[in-house]
Amino acid sequence: MKKSNNKAAAEAITVNRRRLLNNDAPFAMKEAYVKLRTSLMFCMTADKARPCKTFAVTSAKPSEGKSLTAANIAISYAMLGKRVLLVDADMRKPTQRRLWKVELSTGLCDYLAKIWQLELAKVTELPLWIVCTGTIPPNPSELLSSDRMKSFVESCADYYDYVIIDTPPINTVADAQIISTFVDGVVLVARSGNTTADELNAATAAVRRAGGNLCGVVLNGLNMKSVKYASKYKYGDKYGYRYSYSESYGAK
Ligand SMILES: Nc1ncnc2c1ncn2[C@@H]1O[C@H](COP(=O)(O)OP(=O)(O)OP(=O)(O)O)[C@@H](O)[C@H]1O
Numbered sequence: 478m479k480k481s482n483n484k485a486a487a488e489a490i491t492v493n494r495r496r497l498l499n500n501d502a503p504f505a506m507k508e509a510y511v512k513l514r515t516s517l518m519f520c521m522t523a524d525k526a527r528p529c530k531t532f533a534v535t536s537a538k539p540s541e542g543k544s545l546t547a548a549n550i551a552i553s554y555a556m557l558g559k560r561v562l563l564v565d566a567d568m569r570k571p572t573q574r575r576l577w578k579v580e581l582s583t584g585l586c587d588y589l590a591k592i593w594q595l596e597l598a599k600v601t602e603l604p605l606w607i608v609c610t611g612t613i614p615p616n617p618s619e620l621l622s623s624d625r626m627k628s629f630v631e632s633c634a635d636y637y638d639y640v641i642i643d644t645p646p647i648n649t650v651a652d653a654q655i656i657s658t659f660v661d662g663v664v665l666v667a668r669s670g671n672t673t674a675d676e677l678n679a680a681t682a683a684v685r686r687a688g689g690n691l692c693g694v695v696l697n698g699l700n701m702k703s704v705k706y707a708s709k710y711k712y713g714d715k716y717g718y719r720y721s722y723s724e725s726y727g728a729k
């Protein structure tokens with residue numbers, strides 16, 4: 478039983494890795510991320526002083542595609558030759574380490590708790606570095622609200638062109654709200670056919686309550702063949718851009 482569970486988990490990781498953006502990805506997928514990247518490049522900080530460099534990626538609830546979207550936003554910037562840091566700040570359900578097969582066992586938590594120095598992984602040819610979650614603490618929210626976390630993001634912004642932070646669902650725990658207070662912009666992911674309007678409204682309200690700069694909503698997994706459905710979907714129009722990538726579209 479345990480063996481078959483392990484096999485299923487390994488297969489799931491392989492499938493997820495195939496969903497990472499690359500040069501051989503289907504045209505529609507690449508196009509969707511180019512559009513998303515371009516939209517984000519035009520996003521200004523809350524005081525309109527400069528374009529956003531640091532982004533938190535969150536969503537209303539679990540499994541809406543935050544981690545995959547964060548990873549693919551990071552890849553799409555790196556494909557432009559930009560220096561990108563992808564930070565896994567989801568201490569509830571770390572994903573990036575498995576997604577990228579990173580060997581490091583330490584990460585953000587160890588650094589914030591002053592247990593270990595910050596370790597970065599470079600897992601592709603692209604100018605993209607990854608910080609994993611590391612040793613999960615009993616008090617993620619406290620660590621994330623520390624001055625050390627704030628100055629970590631600030632110093633990363635000095636060194637990298639873009640910093641993309643993967644976070645837990647904002648309607649479930651406070652972590653993404655905390656992070657949204659010190660990043661330039663917040664990207665919300667909504668999953669087509671899954672996220673309800675009420676859930677999305679609650680998520681946008683949570684970002685605003687925290688004083689976060691909501692850059693837009695990514696509509697993930699939209700069935701592009703379903704034009705009728707697409708035209709009914711209001712999220713993209715309301716918040717400035719619409720991105721969608723669906724598996725069915727991915728078939729070559
Ligand atoms: N557009 C998509 N098409 C197909 N599968 C997708 C898509 N987006 C995400 N998935 C899959 O859905 C699952 C959940 O995605 P992901 O881990 O990115 O979500 P999450 O919001 O980060 O979840 P959690 O809240 O648990 O951290 C993964 O198996 C991922 O590969």
Ligand SMILES: [Mg+2]
Pocket residue numbers: 543544545567570572643644
């Ligand atoms: Mg995740």
